[in-house]
Amino acid sequence: MAWFKRSPWVLHYNATSCNGCDIEVIACLTPLYDLERFGIINTGNPKHSDILLVTGSVNEKSKHVLKTLYEQMPNPRVVVAVGICACSGCVFQDCYNVLGGADKVVPVDVYVPGCAARPESIIDGVLKACGILEEKYAQQKNTQQQSIKA
Amino acid sequence: MKTLFEFFQSLSLAERMLAYVLIAPFIGGVLAGIDRKLTARLQGRFGPPILQPFYDVLKLFQKERIVVNKFQNFNIILFFVFTVFSGALFFCGADILLMIFCLATAGTFFVLAGYSVSSPYSHLGAEREIIQMVSYEPMVILTAVGMYMVTGSFNVSDIAMYQKPLILALPGVFAGFLYILTIKFRKSPFDLSISHHAHQEIVRGLTTEFSGPALALIEISHWYENVLLLGIVYLFFAFNPWLGIVLTIAAYLFEIFIDNNYSRFKWQLTFLSSWLFTAVAGVSNIIVLHLIK
Numbered sequence: 001m002a003w004f005k006r007s008p009w010v011l012h013y014n015a016t017s018c019n020g021c022d023i024e025v026i027a028c029l030t031p032l033y034d035l036e037r038f039g040i041i042n043t044g045n046p047k048h049s050d051i052l053l054v055t056g057s058v059n060e061k062s063k064h065v066l067k068t069l070y071e072q073m074p075n076p077r078v079v080v081a082v083g084i085c086a087c088s089g090c091v092f093q094d095c096y097n098v099l100g101g102a103d104k105v106v107p108v109d110v111y112v113p114g115c116a117a118r119p120e121s122i123i124d125g126v127l128k129a130c131g132i133l134e135e136k137y138a139q140q141k142n143t144q145q146q147s148i149k150a
Numbered sequence: 151m152k153t154l155f156e157f158f159q160s161l162s163l164a165e166r167m168l169a170y171v172l173i174a175p176f177i178g179g180v181l182a183g184i185d186r187k188l189t190a191r192l193q194g195r196f197g198p199p200i201l202q203p204f205y206d207v208l209k210l211f212q213k214e215r216i217v218v219n220k221f222q223n224f225n226i227i228l229f230f231v232f233t234v235f236s237g238a239l240f241f242c243g244a245d246i247l248l249m250i251f252c253l254a255t256a257g258t259f260f261v262l263a264g265y266s267v268s269s270p271y272s273h274l275g276a277e278r279e280i281i282q283m284v285s286y287e288p289m290v291i292l293t294a295v296g297m298y299m300v301t302g303s304f305n306v307s308d309i310a311m312y313q314k315p316l317i318l319a320l321p322g323v324f325a326g327f328l329y330i331l332t333i334k335f336r337k338s339p340f341d342l343s344i345s346h347h348a349h350q351e352i353v354r355g356l357t358t359e360f361s362g363p364a365l366a367l368i369e370i371s372h373w374y375e376n377v378l379l380l381g382i383v384y385l386f387f388a389f390n391p392w393l394g395i396v397l398t399i400a401a402y403l404f405e406i407f408i409d410n411n412y413s414r415f416k417w418q419l420t421f422l423s424s425w426l427f428t429a430v431a432g433v434s435n436i437i438v439l440h441l442i443k
Contacts, residue, residue: 003212006205031194036186039198039205044350047216047361050209074214074361137212 004050004076004133007039008126011049011073015066015102017056020116021083025053028119040126046072051129053122054102057085057092063105070106076136078129080110082122087111163242170241170377171234178373179203181380185346185406192410207369213362218267225263226364232256233371237378243307246294253290253378256371257283260356264343267359275355279343281417285424286330292432296323297385299439310388317386322435324386328401329427333420334379335405336372339412340420344368 014022028035029042043049046069058066070079081102084090089100102108109132112125161169183200190197199205217223236252239245257279264276298304300319301312309316317324333340338347343356357365383401387394415423 003205003209007202007209009206034190034195034197036190036198037196039202041349045354045358047359048349048357048365050213072216074216076213 002134004137005130007041008051008130008133009041009043009049010035010051010053010126011043011046011069012053012055013066013069015054015056015058015062015086017083017085021055021086024116024119025055025082025122028122033119033123035123035126038123038127046070047074049073050077050133051126052077052079052106053082053126054079054086054106054108055082057089057095057098057100058102058105059095059097059099061097063099066102066105076133076140078109078132078136079106080112080125080129081108082112082125083117084113084115087113090115166242167238170238174237174377175370175373178370178375178377179207181376181402182373185402185409188403188406189347189410203369203373207366210366210369211363215363216361218269218359222263222266222359223364225259225266226360226367229256229259229263230367230371230374232259233374233378237374237381240306240378240381243305243310245304246297246306246309247291247304249306249378250290250294253375254283254287256375260368263360264356269358271352271355271358274352275343275358278417279356281421282333282340282343285340285421286333288425289326289330289428289432292428292436293323293327293382296320296432296436296439299436299443306385309385313389315387315389319439320386320435322431322438326428326432326435327382327386328404329431330424331379331383331401332405332408333424335376335409337405337409339408339415340424341409341414342417342420345414 012022012025025042027033035042046052050073052070052073054066056062070077079102081087085092086102086108089098092098093100099105110125110129112121114121117125180200182203183198186202187197187200215223232252233256236249236256239249239252261276261279261283264272264279294304297309297316297320300316301309303309336344336346338345341347345351345354348354357368360368380398380402384394384398387397
């Protein structure tokens with residue numbers, strides 16, 4: 001059954017963002033948008049979470065943290081890049097210290113553009129990520145079964 | 151209601167245990183769902199569906215197991231087994247003292263699980279859990295002592311069959327038990343080691359290193375424990391099953407209300423206030439009971 005769709009737990013990491021997108025992520029938890037009605041919880045612990053929300057253009061300092069957080073999350077896991085900085089690096093992409101987008105460090109599954117991304121589009125991106133979680137789980141199960149057969 | 155009660159009485163020991171093991175997680179899960187929905191409504195939010203705790207647990211069972219110490223999940227499984235066992239002891243009408251010490255053993259294994267991993271957050275959570283255990287344990291034992299003084303038996307089956315209202319003889323003990331029930335339910339202001347809210351804060355400490363199925367087992371044990379504790383609340387009103395069930399649910403709603411109305415205490419205040427309340431409400435009740443008998 002599709003349990004990932006009903007209870008996606010989110011980890012939010014600010015990879016040197018200007019805080020604009022972070023405020024919008026927090027706004028999703030307020031009574032106006034209320035993420036919890038979808039069963040979404042902002043966990044703040046990589047070992048509990050299914051979805052990694054990255055904001056900000058990733059730079060040389062934050063890339064190690066981002067990589068560590070991603071590696072600590074149990075499978076299946078999905079990365080959502082929130083805001084144009086996390087998607088491509090935006091106007092900062094030519095800076096000497098900026099890598100230009102979260103996908104240079106971790107595999108990003110959903111891109112949510114915008115400066116700053118609207119709460120509606122963040123919620124939409126997270127719900128899209130739930131579908132990808134389900135796919136990844138099915139894939140993982142298939143490979144397990146095949147390896148058992150072989 | 152009466153026939154249902156008689157039906158439960160007619161079951162054998164093994165059947166009663168089995169009934170508890172099978173039914174308690176459903177009741178506990180629905181209660182947790184009602185808790186989350188009510189809390190959301192009190193905060194002006196729409197809130198998750200009532201069955202959300204079940205979705206969470208079923209999802210956690212599908213996640214990968216990550217283990218940092220090979221004994222961490224062993225401790226969690228023992229915590230689960232002892233919690234279920236103490237609940238089964240209670241609902242098959244065994245000795246209430248045995249049940250209390252069995253529950254304390256379960257708590258000890260939970261603390262050991264917190265210490266077995268290397269995360270400092272987890273260690274802090276385990277230390278806070280010990281402080282909480284020291285805070286509530288005297289009152290739990292006093293509850294059993296008070297029930298013995300009134301009914302003359304430590305057996306849960308005898309206490310449940312006692313025809314006079316237990317609450318009239320033990321109002322102080324009941325108030326004290328309600329007070330520590332907040333600690334046992336892991337509700338604010340005493341949610342120091344594991345909180346249901348504040349996922350990013352240090353109060354989420356003890357579960358830091360547990361992921362997937364182990365986290366699900368912690369949650370299910372919590373449901374079993376909640377049903378058991380509500381069973382003890384029921385014992386105070388067991389002279390009338392209908393009244394008992396209504397007031398047990400009322401006690402649960404009262405805890406949710408408290409949860410939403412208080413900010414978190416420091417551990418010093420938690421410890422001091424619960425021992426003071428135990429002394430004032432629980433011990434004085436027992437002294438009075440001893441004098442008038």
